Amino acid sequence: MSKIEKKVDIEAMRHSCAHVLAQAVLRMFPDAKLAIGPTIENGFYYDFDLPRTLIPEDLVILEKDMKNIIKQDQKFVRREEPADKAIEFLQATGQKYKIELVEGLKETGETISFYENVMPNDGKVMFVDLCRGHHLDRTGEIGAVKLMKIAGAYWKGDEKNPMLQRIYGTAWNTKEELDEHLKQLEEAKKRDHRRLGTALGLFQFHDISPGSVFFLPKGTIIFNELLTFLRSEYRKRNYKEVVTPLVYDKALWEQSGHWEHYKENMFQVNMDDKEASLKPMNCPSHMLIYKMDMKSYRDLPLRIADFAMLHRNEVRGALGGMTRVRKFCMDDSHIFVAHEQLEEEILNCIDFAKYIYEDIFDFTYEVCLSTRPEKSMGTEEQWASAEKALEKALNKAKIPFTINAGDGAFYGPKIDFRIKDSLKREWQCATVQVDFQMPLRFQLEFEGSDGKSHTPVVVHRALLGSLERFIAILTEHYAGAFPAWLAPVQVVLLPVSEKFNDYANEVNKKFFDAGLRCEVDDSNETLGKKIRNAEMSKVPYMIVVGEKEVEAKNLTVRDYATKKQEAMTLKEFLELTTLKKPY
Numbered sequence: 001m002s003k004i005e006k007k008v009d010i011e012a013m014r015h016s017c018a019h020v021l022a023q024a025v026l027r028m029f030p031d032a033k034l035a036i037g038p039t040i041e042n043g044f045y046y047d048f049d050l051p052r053t054l055i056p057e058d059l060v061i062l063e064k065d066m067k068n069i070i071k072q073d074q075k076f077v078r079r080e081e082p083a084d085k086a087i088e089f090l091q092a093t094g095q096k097y098k099i100e101l102v103e104g105l106k107e108t109g110e111t112i113s114f115y116e117n118v119m120p121n122d123g124k125v126m127f128v129d130l131c132r133g134h135h136l137d138r139t140g141e142i143g144a145v146k147l148m149k150i151a152g153a154y155w156k157g158d159e160k161n162p163m164l165q166r167i168y169g170t171a172w173n174t175k176e177e178l179d180e181h182l183k184q185l186e187e188a189k190k191r192d193h194r195r196l197g198t199a200l201g202l203f204q205f206h207d208i209s210p211g212s213v214f215f216l217p218k219g220t221i222i223f224n225e226l227l228t229f230l231r232s233e234y235r236k237r238n239y240k241e242v243v244t245p246l247v248y249d250k251a252l253w254e255q256s257g258h259w260e261h262y263k264e265n266m267f268q269v270n271m272d273d274k275e276a277s278l279k280p281m282n283c284p285s286h287m288l289i290y291k292m293d294m295k296s297y298r299d300l301p302l303r304i305a306d307f308a309m310l311h312r313n314e315v316r317g318a319l320g321g322m323t324r325v326r327k328f329c330m331d332d333s334h335i336f337v338a339h340e341q342l343e344e345e346i347l348n349c350i351d352f353a354k355y356i357y358e359d360i361f362d363f364t365y366e367v368c369l370s371t372r373p374e375k376s377m378g379t380e381e382q383w384a385s386a387e388k389a390l391e392k393a394l395n396k397a398k399i400p401f402t403i404n405a406g407d408g409a410f411y412g413p414k415i416d417f418r419i420k421d422s423l424k425r426e427w428q429c430a431t432v433q434v435d436f437q438m439p440l441r442f443q444l445e446f447e448g449s450d451g452k453s454h455t456p457v458v459v460h461r462a463l464l465g466s467l468e469r470f471i472a473i474l475t476e477h478y479a480g481a482f483p484a485w486l487a488p489v490q491v492v493l494l495p496v497s498e499k500f501n502d503y504a505n506e507v508n509k510k511f512f513d514a515g516l517r518c519e520v521d522d523s524n525e526t527l528g529k530k531i532r533n534a535e536m537s538k539v540p541y542m543i544v545v546g547e548k549e550v551e552a553k554n555l556t557v558r559d560y561a562t563k564k565q566e567a568m569t570l571k572e573f574l575e576l577t578t579l580k581k582p583y
Helices: 012-026 056-071 083-093 097-107 176-191 193-199 217-234 252-258 282-291 340-359 380-396 437-441 467-477 497-513 529-535 547-550 570-574
Strands: 043-050 075-081 112-118 123-128 144-153 162-171 240-242 247-249 268-271 274-278 302-306 309-311 327-337 366-372 401-402 416-418 426-435 457-465 491-495 518-520 541-545 555-559 566-568
Touching: 012 043, 012 056, 012 112, 012 144, 012 162, 043 282, 043 401, 043 566, 043 570, 056 302, 075 083, 075 162, 097 112, 097 123, 097 274, 112 247, 123 274, 144 268, 144 566, 162 176, 162 247, 176 193, 193 467, 193 566, 217 327, 217 340, 217 467, 247 252, 247 268, 252 282, 274 366, 282 302, 282 437, 282 457, 282 491, 309 340, 327 340, 327 467, 340 416, 340 457, 340 518, 366 380, 380 416, 426 437, 437 457, 457 467, 491 529, 497 541, 497 547, 497 570, 529 541, 541 547, 547 555, 555 570
Parallel strands: 240 302, 366 401, 491 518, 491 541
Antiparallel strands: 043 162, 075 112, 112 123, 144 162, 247 274, 268 274, 302 327, 309 327, 327 457, 366 416, 416 426, 426 457, 541 555, 555 566
């Protein structure tokens, strides 16, 4: 089997590539200071402190040198050192960032290890880096590599530390896989929701409010259609919608545990000369609502839904369009159940998520169960019980899942749904979380059928997640060509000339009265230009209105998705299943 065909450990390959990159950088800049070089999704990066700012042309030179190192088939050799000896070695080579890392490892007692790149023939050491591992045996096992871009990054992500230069790269087993990845990146660039949002007049951003979205009229239609759809489902599934405040006294967050576990992510404000915060999540306010009157077992399950705007103090550098924001709206719900109702309610949430992803948006998805993190509240028994309830419900629903150990919320384990879009990218959206902690902290009770007081269990549940993020995903998934029920403009009428405007407006009124979002392009442009404009706006249906349509009193309809054109009556058009709303 040739090297290009051999399948190797892709994570080890990408980690090995980071070392090959660092070796090439040191050859270009002998005084370079090395920071860290981990693997990431689809690739790797390495941070450097360099004597000058890199330019794109440097990547071409570095990539060429990396390929030479790969051809040399250098061995990766591990060696371990005592912390003091490791620091001595790093001081001799002037690697101050690595010394700082070793000092941290020294405190934890972790083994200090280096990896050497060694020439296969004479054993000459070409490069040494502090590293836990793991790597390939040789550089020659590396497949296809490409350096992608340069970015800035603070050492350890702290803006008080020096700004380093980060080089991103990607690596794959074969050139064919690399080419496919690059092709997908180009397609993703065309579908970028920030570009499409501006081009289609959906939404924009402004530095005056970083991490917040300005929804324009067309984008607001999509936002509201999703809300209307959810509200229709809530009615069927017996959810009670509430409207809650946005600012709360610090005492609430101390009671919920957020002040201790989540304070750094909260926008803190002064209210009546006391510490307060904008709410980053709805759960504590829903606990207050539950406590506003006495509850009986007959009141459960109690499903409280809330579309209140939330604010989280994300680091400015982590913000990214609508996929990582500071202000957002969640399709959030908290469901209060008796312990014996828990499994059935989890199954209901799973069924709701499946309906949305499979039946409405035709997404494929994977599911993972996230278990107790290091930093958490509650006893081992409570966590074990909650994790078992989630696992049992998934098995009963016959949904395959993986375990994501240690990634649960601080108050309970969770199920996450990771959907795959048309470019096969994964997005974590729906989440179902079991919480025994907050009901105890808020001293929630209900009277059981036995006449005794009991503590409910809370299921935290979001299906779309952040609406802003979900709209970003949909925009890229559909490349801006939304299904007709979501499209801001569902149909545009295109009169061939001015004399057909009256008929076009007459049809338009009938569409409007039937509940469609419709427009007439009665501009002085040619029909060809009108068609191009409609295509660029990705309107699901365009209807040409000319002499034969006026005489026959029918429509010539062009479908954006299929590019097919056919004549039909107004009634036939209105009966198209693709125009029907799912609510």
